Amino acid sequence: MPANLPTVTSSPSAATGAKRGRPGYDQQSVLRVAVDVFNKHGYEATSMGILAETLGISKSAIYHHVPSKEELLRLALEEALGGLETVLTLDGATSGAADARLEYVLRGTIAVLVERLPFVTLLLRLRGNTAMEREALARRRAFDRTITALVSAAQQDGTLRTDIAPGTVTRLLFGTINSIVEWYKPGGPLTSQKLADDVISMAFAGLRK
Amino acid sequence: MPANLPTVTSSPSAATGAKRGRPGYDQQSVLRVAVDVFNKHGYEATSMGILAETLGISKSAIYHHVPSKEELLRLALEEALGGLETVLTLDGATSGAADARLEYVLRGTIAVLVERLPFVTLLLRLRGNTAMEREALARRRAFDRTITALVSAAQQDGTLRTDIAPGTVTRLLFGTINSIVEWYKPGGPLTSQKLADDVISMAFAGLRK
Incomplete structure (x- = not known):
């Protein structure tokens, strides 16, 4: 995936952030990656599952940052x-x-x-x-x-x-x-x-x- | 479908053309409709089934005019x-x-x-x-x-x-x-x-x- 991923700590020891989205992501960086994926594959063809995969986090971790795919588009x-x-x-x-x-x-x-x-x-x-x-x-x-x-x-x-x-x-x-x-x-x-x-x-x- | 459909005889009595594509269509008019559908939905998202439905003919009738979706794109x-x-x-x-x-x-x-x-x-x-x-x-x-x-x-x-x-x-x-x-x-x-x-x-x- 050539999306512009932000630098993310992928160490499994970074457990404190696991409940609230992975450390290194905030709403703005999730948004930035989402927009790259929307531009590459089209907004409609992009599911929250695809976004989660690209971000390397769970869908529920995305929902910590934004309530919906539509909200990502709105932002x-x-x-x-x-x-x-x-x-x-x-x-x-x-x-x-x-x-x-x-x-x-x-x-x-x-x-x-x-x-x-x-x-x-x-x-x-x-x-x-x-x-x-x-x-x-x-x-x-x-x-x-x-x-x-x-x-x-x-x-x-x-x-x-x-x-x-x-x-x-x-x-x-x-x-x-x-x-x-x-x-x-x-x-x-x-x-x-x-x-x-x-x-x-x-x-x-x-x-x- | 707002595609620019050519005038087509939809009378069921027009049985002579049934085997060789419906009367009113030739390769150029099939191509014209296909391009409108490609532009509306995207080439990849368009199947020969969708084209057949839009044209109101069977898939095999399309294949009488062109061998493949790729050939429509090439033309x-x-x-x-x-x-x-x-x-x-x-x-x-x-x-x-x-x-x-x-x-x-x-x-x-x-x-x-x-x-x-x-x-x-x-x-x-x-x-x-x-x-x-x-x-x-x-x-x-x-x-x-x-x-x-x-x-x-x-x-x-x-x-x-x-x-x-x-x-x-x-x-x-x-x-x-x-x-x-x-x-x-x-x-x-x-x-x-x-x-x-x-x-x-x-x-x-x-x-x-």
Whole structure:
């Protein structure tokens, strides 16, 4: 299993923790492993039994940390959506010219995506099969609408081209940004700062010299 | 099932076709329905039994049209990859300035994507679980390398900005283009021609006025 397992004391002498989940795991580390497994096999195809096996603990030990698989999904989606929604509340997103606010929000989105890569990956792969998934997708759409409103405002200000519909601009921008989860390797030669610069340069100024 | 079923004579008097698949289906229409089901439920999760049920014919009737589920996948991927690879062989892709060839190939890619939407969707969702899937992904990577070479040539010609690595440009361009399968509705108000214009305008000239 290539899931990113946290370092876990597997010594059988660590008996004190046996009743309350194995030492080395807390809710956050269980969540992190669960999200990797969800991303690899799909949320629906992953049972609590598979999670327990991957974690090397019993199902009841998982239930010590979280009441259900659904709660793991809820926590994971909150990491992604909460991070993205926070960007919209920051000064750079709420004051200044519309085009500068748009750039600020896009840079913030890329930062959240890179910092919370597995969580955002899970969010982007949701198909809306349950009420919770549909609620998450509705929050994602609300986020997108905020971007579309910023694009529209910047077009009215005369700073952005007006021949592309604001909704199309948003879809193309998020097509570019969301695809980053499919190929970006944090810690590699391309820093998240340069990645954000590249996305903003291509989107705002274009590839042509 | 919201799969795009072809019009099928369901009259029980249509007995002549019973032995050789039901009238109204040929290999191409079986393939089309199969690809919709693969895209909805995942290739691996789809059995020949599920396909037969969706088509309203027996499994043996499917086997009259195709020898295996794997062959359906192979045919579907050929529709997508064959279409994309053909673009690279056309005059506009092989002669002229590198930036013009790049634009030509990107427009051709968008056209194939829109015309063969379910097939390209299937290709883009592959995870490389079988030898055939890995072979398809290798052909996709070869296609991407051709684009990277064109970007690199255009940078050397001085027509494209040089501060973004050619490989990153390709990833961002295909992030934008591939995401079209997630939201584009053929036959809607946004024509495929205008969509291609919008993608090319944003990527080459940028959003800023």
